[in-house]
Amino acid sequence: MSISHLWSREFLSKRSILWLLFICNALGTIYGYIWYGGQMVDTVNHGYIWQVIFVPDSPTASLFFCLALLLLLYPPKRLGSALFQQFIEALAVVTSVKYGVWAVAIIFAGQAQGDVLAWQDWMLVASHTAMAVEALLFVRLFHYRWTALTGPIAWTLLNDTVDYTYGVFPWLPGELYDDLSAVELFTYLLTLSSGFAAWIFMRYGNSKRL
Template sequence: FLLYPPHFKSLKVIRQIMEALAVVTSVKYGIWASAIILWGVAQGGPMVWQDWMLIASHTAMAVEALLFVRFFSCKWIALCLAALWTLLNDTMDYTYGIYPYLPRTLTDDVTQVRTFTYMLTLVSIVAAWLAMLARNRKVSSYRELA
C-alpha cells in the first residue's frame, strides 16, 4: 500500500484499517514478547541466544511501527476499529486459554500476564494515537507554510 497506493475508496478504507492494526499490534507484540521473555528469566527461566534475537527483533518492530506512522494514511475511525479488534483478541486469548506461548516460569502467573497484556494494548493504542496526532500536526504545519 505504501508503494502502490490504491485509487478505489474501498481499498483506501482497507489500507487505513490495516495500517492502524499494524501500528497497534506491532507496538503491542514488540514490547509484549520482550517483556515476557525478560519476566520469565527474572523468575528463574533460562536465557538462550534465541531470546536475545527475539528481544532485539521485537523491540525493533515496535520502534519501526512508530517510525512508519508518518507514511500511513490511517484515520481515527480505523484506529478505533484496530483498538476494538485488539481488545477482542486479548479477551479471546485469555478467556479460552489460547494466548501466545509463555515461558514455563510464567504458567502460574497467567492472571498477571493477562492484566499486563490488556494494559499494554491500551498503551499501544495511546502510542498509535499520539503518533497519528504528531503526524497530523506536522502535515498541517506543512500546509500552513505552503
C-alpha cells in the same frame, strides 16, 4: 549524511527501503508462523479450529505491516480501497507495537523469575523491538486517522479475550504461569496503551497532520 536522516520521511519513503523492509518482514512473518506451528497444531487438536487465527499473534502483526508497506508501494486510488488502507495501517501499528513490547517484556519477566535465556530469546528480543520501533517510525508515512483506530483496537482486545478465555495465548516461560492473571491484565493494558501510542504518533509525529 547525519544519522537522523535514517528515520526521516525522505529516507523511509524510498521504494528501495520499503522493499527491503517488506522482504525482511515477510521472512520474519514466515519464520513466525513456523515458530507457532506446534501451538497451532495443539490448538486444532484440543480446541476449536476457529481459535487458530488468534494463536500466532506476532507473525500476524508483521503480516499486517507487510500489507501496509505494499499499500505504500502501490497506493489505492478508490475510496473504498483507501479506507481499507487506513484500517490495515492502523492495525499494523497497534498490533506491532503491542506484540513487539509484549514479547520483550514477557522474556525479561521470565528471566527475572529464573528463566535462563538462550540465543533464540535474544533474537526474539531484537526482532520484536524492531517490530515496535519500525511501526512507530512509519506512522509519518501512513494515512490512517483516529477513527480508523477503533477497529484495530477492538480486534486486538478480542484477540486478548480469546487468548485468555480459551488458553490460546502464546506459550509463556514456565516461571510465569503462576502469574497468569497478572500477564492477562498486562496484556489488556498494553493493547490500550498501544492504541493510544498509535494515536499520539499519528497526531503529533507528522507536522503535516497538525
